[in-house]
Ligand SMILES: Nc1ncnc2c1ncn2[C@@H]1O[C@H](COP(=O)(O)OP(=O)(O)OP(=O)(O)O)[C@@H](O)[C@H]1O
């Protein structure tokens with residue numbers, strides 16, 4: 672509990688929001704620590720498959736916000752409960768290394784007619800008291816701030832969100 676509270680304090684503090692060398696596996700673990708209680712109450716299981724991933728230059732609290740947003744969306748897509756798989760890895764694009772995260776659910780999926788709109792600010796399919804429609808637009812902004820990418824695949828079987836952030840080259844030398 673103490674650990675959670677001190678982490679929450681750091682999470683909400685903006686003054687130390689600087690770019691530092693970050694390991695995304697730590698980001699994932701810290702995010703889960705913050706939302707464990709939310710997930711428990713809804714019969715949601717989270718499985719982790721954390722592979723080695725290169726350090727990135729980033730703002731840890733903002734990166735945690737992305738994971739929390741994606742896991743919250745995954746939970747909302749599975750009203751009867753289910754499993755969310757969170758995985759990390761190293762991927763390569765045009766010869767450059769990236770740290771990657773995926774968040775996979777087996778929920779309702781995102782229908783074709785709204786796929787274009789989900790990253791728009793205030794776009795939501797949820798009730799007024801359930802969502803503001805800001806989660807994905809904020810996540811998109813944070814990913815872009817890290818020169819990364821965010822994309823998804825979705826069908827009636829569920830949805831997988833992918834994030835990639837370029838490896839911090841200074842750290843890998
Ligand atoms: N994993 C998912 N499965 C199904 N639909 C999703 C998923 N993630 C996002 N969506 C769709 O995209 C919309 C926008 O998501 P976003 O996170 O931006 O806002 P929100 O979840 O509705 O509200 P907020 O995040 O502000 O609480 C959602 O309302 C939902 O329709």
Ligand SMILES: [Mg+2]
Pocket residue numbers: 740743744802805806807
């Ligand atoms: Mg959301």
